[in-house]
Amino acid sequence: MDSAVLELAGLRKSFGALKATDDVSLTLRPGEIHALIGPNGAGKTTLMAQISGGLRPDAGVIRFRGQDVTGLSVAQRARLGLGRSFQISSLIPEYSARRNVMLALQAREGHPYRFLWPVRRDRGLTEPARAILDRVGLGPRASVPAGELAHGERRLLEIAMALALEPACFLLDEPMAGMGTEGVGRLIAFLRELKAQAPILLVEHDMDAVFALADRVSVLVYGRIIASGTVAEIRANPEVRRAYLGDEETTA
Amino acid sequence: MAEMRREYILNAVIVAALFAVPLWALMAGEPFIITLATRVALLALAAVGLNIALGLGGMVSFGHALYFGIGGYAAGILAHHAFSGTPVAFGIPGTNQMLVIWAVAMGLSGLVALAVGALSLRTSGIFFIMITLAFAQMGFFFTLSWPAYGGEDGLPIFVRNQFPGVNTMLPWELFLLSFAVLLAALGLFAVLRAARFGAALMAIRQNPDRAAAVGISPFGVKLTAFVISGMLTGLAGAMMADLTRFTSPAMMAWTMSGELIVIILLGGVGRLCGPVVGAAILVGFETLFGGWTEHWQLWLGLVLLGAVLFARGGVIGLLAGREGHG
Amino acid sequence: MSLALMLEQLLNGVQFGLMLFLMSAGLTLVFGVMGLINLAHGSLYMIGAFLCAAVAGATGNFWLGLMAGIAAAAAAGALIEVTILRRLYARDHLDQVLATFALILILSEGVRIIFGPFPLYLNVPDMLRGSVDLGITQYSRYRLALIGFGIAVAVGLWLLISRTRLGIQIRAGESDREMIAALGVNIRWLYTVVFALGAALAGMAGALVGAIQSVQVGMGEPVLILAFVVIVIGGIGSIKGAMVGALLVGVIDTMGRFLLPRAFATFMEPSQAMGVGAALASMLIYVLMALVLILRPKGLFPAHG
Numbered sequence: 117m118d119s120a121v122l123e124l125a126g127l128r129k130s131f132g133a134l135k136a137t138d139d140v141s142l143t144l145r146p147g148e149i150h151a152l153i154g155p156n157g158a159g160k161t162t163l164m165a166q167i168s169g170g171l172r173p174d175a176g177v178i179r180f181r182g183q184d185v186t187g188l189s190v191a192q193r194a195r196l197g198l199g200r201s202f203q204i205s206s207l208i209p210e211y212s213a214r215r216n217v218m219l220a221l222q223a224r225e226g227h228p229y230r231f232l233w234p235v236r237r238d239r240g241l242t243e244p245a246r247a248i249l250d251r252v253g254l255g256p257r258a259s260v261p262a263g264e265l266a267h268g269e270r271r272l273l274e275i276a277m278a279l280a281l282e283p284a285c286f287l288l289d290e291p292m293a294g295m296g297t298e299g300v301g302r303l304i305a306f307l308r309e310l311k312a313q314a315p316i317l318l319v320e321h322d323m324d325a326v327f328a329l330a331d332r333v334s335v336l337v338y339g340r341i342i343a344s345g346t347v348a349e350i351r352a353n354p355e356v357r358r359a360y361l362g363d364e365e366t367t368a
Numbered sequence: 369m370a371e372m373r374r375e376y377i378l379n380a381v382i383v384a385a386l387f388a389v390p391l392w393a394l395m396a397g398e399p400f401i402i403t404l405a406t407r408v409a410l411l412a413l414a415a416v417g418l419n420i421a422l423g424l425g426g427m428v429s430f431g432h433a434l435y436f437g438i439g440g441y442a443a444g445i446l447a448h449h450a451f452s453g454t455p456v457a458f459g460i461p462g463t464n465q466m467l468v469i470w471a472v473a474m475g476l477s478g479l480v481a482l483a484v485g486a487l488s489l490r491t492s493g494i495f496f497i498m499i500t501l502a503f504a505q506m507g508f509f510f511t512l513s514w515p516a517y518g519g520e521d522g523l524p525i526f527v528r529n530q531f532p533g534v535n536t537m538l539p540w541e542l543f544l545l546s547f548a549v550l551l552a553a554l555g556l557f558a559v560l561r562a563a564r565f566g567a568a569l570m571a572i573r574q575n576p577d578r579a580a581a582v583g584i585s586p587f588g589v590k591l592t593a594f595v596i597s598g599m600l601t602g603l604a605g606a607m608m609a610d611l612t613r614f615t616s617p618a619m620m621a622w623t624m625s626g627e628l629i630v631i632i633l634l635g636g637v638g639r640l641c642g643p644v645v646g647a648a649i650l651v652g653f654e655t656l657f658g659g660w661t662e663h664w665q666l667w668l669g670l671v672l673l674g675a676v677l678f679a680r681g682g683v684i685g686l687l688a689g690r691e692g693h694g
Numbered sequence: 695m696s697l698a699l700m701l702e703q704l705l706n707g708v709q710f711g712l713m714l715f716l717m718s719a720g721l722t723l724v725f726g727v728m729g730l731i732n733l734a735h736g737s738l739y740m741i742g743a744f745l746c747a748a749v750a751g752a753t754g755n756f757w758l759g760l761m762a763g764i765a766a767a768a769a770a771g772a773l774i775e776v777t778i779l780r781r782l783y784a785r786d787h788l789d790q791v792l793a794t795f796a797l798i799l800i801l802s803e804g805v806r807i808i809f810g811p812f813p814l815y816l817n818v819p820d821m822l823r824g825s826v827d828l829g830i831t832q833y834s835r836y837r838l839a840l841i842g843f844g845i846a847v848a849v850g851l852w853l854l855i856s857r858t859r860l861g862i863q864i865r866a867g868e869s870d871r872e873m874i875a876a877l878g879v880n881i882r883w884l885y886t887v888v889f890a891l892g893a894a895l896a897g898m899a900g901a902l903v904g905a906i907q908s909v910q911v912g913m914g915e916p917v918l919i920l921a922f923v924v925i926v927i928g929g930i931g932s933i934k935g936a937m938v939g940a941l942l943v944g945v946i947d948t949m950g951r952f953l954l955p956r957a958f959a960t961f962m963e964p965s966q967a968m969g970v971g972a973a974l975a976s977m978l979i980y981v982l983m984a985l986v987l988i989l990r991p992k993g994l995f996p997a998h999g
Contacts, residue, residue, distance in 0.1 A: 168581065170577070189580070189585065190577075190580040190581055191579075191580040191581075191583050191584055191585040191586075192583075192585070194580065194581055194582055194583035195583040200581050202578075202581070206575060206577060206578045206581070207575065207578060208570075208571045208574045208575050208578060208579075209574055209575070210570075210574055210691075211570075211571065211574075215567070218567070219567055219568070219571050219579070219582060219584075220582040222564045222567060222568070223568075223579075223582040223583040223584050224582075224583065228564050228565055228567075228568035228569075228584050228589055229564075229565060229588075229589075229592065230563055230564040230565060231559065231560055231563050231565045232559060232563055233563055233564070234559070234562035234563060235562065235563065235564055235566075235567050236562060238564075277582060280582075281582060281583070422788075428787055428788050428791065430791065487984065487987075487988055488987075490987075490988065490991055491987055491991045493787060494725065494731055494787055494926075494930060495926060495930075495987060495991060495992070495993075497731070497787060497791065498922055498923075498926045498983075498987075499926070499983070499984060499987050501919070501922070502923065502926075502980040502983045502984055502987075503980070503984065505919060505977075505980050506977045506980040506981065506984075509973070509976035509977050509980070510973050510976070510977055512976065513969070513972045513973040513975075513976050514969065514970075514973045515969040516969075622915075622919060623915075626791075626795050629788070629791065629792060629795075630792065630795065633788075633792050637788070663803045663806065663807060665799045665802065665803050666799065666800055666803035666804065666807070668796075668799055669796040669797065669798070669799030669800035669803065670796070670800060672792065672793075672795070672796035672799070673778065673793055673796040673797065673800070675792075676782075676789050676792045676793040676796065677778070677781060677793065680789075
């Protein structure tokens with residue numbers, strides 16, 4: 117357990133009477149995909165925001181590569197190597213796909229206080245950006261402003277930006293959302309490859325994708341983790357079936 | 369890409385025109401027009417400063433007149449003491465050397481912008497607009513009621529300050545000096561915008577959460593841009609005081625802050641030569657319509673309203689299309 | 695310094711604050727409900743003052759003038775809302791600032807064209823001339839009436855917002871713009887009514903203050919900036935905040951100008967103390983605003999949560 121890349125211990129967050137996060141503890145180990153699932157309103161987004169730094173937990177500790185990061189800002193955590201994608205596409209709309217990736221690259225390389233050399237001619241940014249866009253399959257669309265990309269392409273650009281940060285772990289927030297079956301298939305293959313580079317904490321609604329990818333699954337209901345285990349264990353867990361999967365199987 | 373080339377050509381035409389018109393006036397013996405062109409150049413310089421904060425960083429400062437006025441008073445006060453031979457304070461003498469005055473103007477504006485920015489950037493939206501206005505109003509009322517340097521009467525500069533190798537009393541030479549400084553500022557704007565700093569700043573304007581998520585702290589980048597912005601506007605204020613040989617609280621009035629925003633909008637927000645076009649339109653309006661009707665501000669208001677409602681990109685947006693960030 | 699003088703200055707501060715409240719209430723409603731920064735609010739104040747002075751001058755009746763001023767400001771407000779401002783609700787703050795800055799230029803020059811370049815003078819109505827004996831001091835009857843008037847309007851506004859159907863719609867609009875649509879309210883109509891109401895209050899303030907100042911082009915902008923200070927201190931969108939902010943600004947500004955030069959005179963030579971005191975006093979409310987924003991970035995009474 118000491119080797120956990122990301123470790124949450126006893127996180128709590130309330131909004132008034134609503135316990136959005138209720139004593140959540142979980143770990144992300146090297147080389148694994150840990151999926152976080154749960155019905156709408158279970159508190160997945162709130163939990164992700166606490167991990168990435170947008171929200172402060174009321175209690176509990178977040179350790180990243182052994183360091184307590186609970187008090188750090190979003191930008192500070194990102195610099196330490198927490199690579200986050202967003203549930204709703206969050207890009208720099210006027211920048212081309214290439215410039216978006218270059219922004220992530222320059223952020224990884226260091227502080228933004230470089231005033232002279234134009235980024236356009238910065239081979240340390242343009243070359244890796246091209247390689248990353250090719251890798252996610254956006255190469256031909258590199259010059260298109262992010263705001264004009266199709267929905268699925270924006271999700272891929274999100275992944276590309278996370279890749280550019282060369283993070284020590286990926287926080288992927290519903291990367292499959294709004295993608296067609298073909299896109300989901302390609303993304304599953306890609307994420308399987310990606311976990312060798314850094315472990316992935318995956319929040320996802322697409323159960324087929326989760327069961328195809330995850331090494332471990334944690335189930336969040338009303339802010340609590342009600343079960344945690346391998347895909348087979350979660351499938352077999354009666355509490356999970358009742359609280360969550362049961363609904364899906366009867367309705368599906 | 370065609371749009372970018374069009375903007376390059378347009379920028380070249382704009383800069384060439386700003387040089388050609390006073391050159392023609394010099395030949396034709398119309399010193400008044402040279403002075404007008406100098407005014408355009410200096411207002412544009414002030415607006416280039418604001419354009420860094422507002423155009424690149426999306427910070428709607430409604431108080432940049434503060435830095436314009438600080439620059440103006442730096443020139444006025446130093447020249448005043450140089451003229452009277454009295455020390456400014458603690459035995460520090462005044463000076464009539466523009467280079468020293470500019471350094472002081474930029475230093476003071478930068479320090480004040482650092483303080484104002486550090487406090488104001490904690491807020492956003494309308495609160496940011498209003499708190500920057502409030503700081504400028506503090507400066508305005510301070511200069512208005514502080515009796516030592518003329519109060520509401522303002523402070524004259526009896527003899528225009530000196531610049532090595534330039535006869536600043538000749539309109540053409542003063543224009544050349546102002547034009548050169550404007551070019552340098554435009555160069556600085558272009559370099560900043562193209563560099564990593566500009567990439568981070570413009571990204572923060574469009575999506576601060578995303579910028580933070582890749583590891584760029586918005587606060588520091590915005591504050592740095594705000595300070596650079598204030599320094600350039602302060603420099604413009606010092607030079608404007610020398611052009612008019614007068615500095616007064618009016619330089620810090622809220623209408624001055626409004627005019628700087630108007631200049632940027634008319635030319636094109638965030639566009640390199642937007643401030644030059646906007647300043648030319650404003651000064652042109654004042655001069656042409658001002659001679660023809662005393663109600664020229666009515667027409668300026670109508671044009672401005674039309675620009676906001678129907679031509680968001682300003683003149684440069686109309687002529688060169690949308691900006692590209694390839 | 696005497697107690698009488700203090701009391702007089704305090705009353706002046708309250709009177710000033712109440713007039714600022716009339717200005718600020720409309721400004722804060724318009725921002726709270728429509729999300730619009732309206733720099734042209736000061737022009738409506740000016741229009742109210744000019745119409746009042748013109749009509750009172752022509753008829754010899756101040757009250758007719760006051761009605762005319764309020765009606766003209768409301769009509770002008772409704773007109774610019776319907777023709778121009780309506781297009782700006784969805785725009786960003788920069789566009790709103792610029793468009794309403796343009797409106798200031800247009801309305802100021804319009805008034806100059808109609809009424810000429812010289813200030814108008816508006817006389818205090820006969821029944822409010824002279825002063826009232828308050829026991830320890832004499833105080834202007836008109837200013838005292840302004841205080842009463844301001845309180846009456848504030849109470850009326852409070853009743854309007856808390857007790858009437860229109861008030862319910864306004865409050866709904868402030869907390870949730872989608873909700874008013876769900877309530878079946880005609881939003882366009884509501885927006886025009888809210889704007890005209892705010893304009894009427896501004897016109898009223900202009901007309902009332904016009905009798906103790908000169909009525910001239912440009913009179914609206916200093917008041918406008920103070921009204922912005924008021925609503926930013928009070929919390930934008932909150933009528934209660936506008937009231938508290940207006941009284942704070944009115945009293946602190948008036949008392950600061952009165953007390954600071956005297957305070958400095960206790961340890962400085964008098965002529966210098968006057969200068970320093972006056973300089974600091976004129977900055978005082980902006981210092982207050984900056985302090986409030988630094989400590990409470992959304993004002994004293996934030997309207998939303």
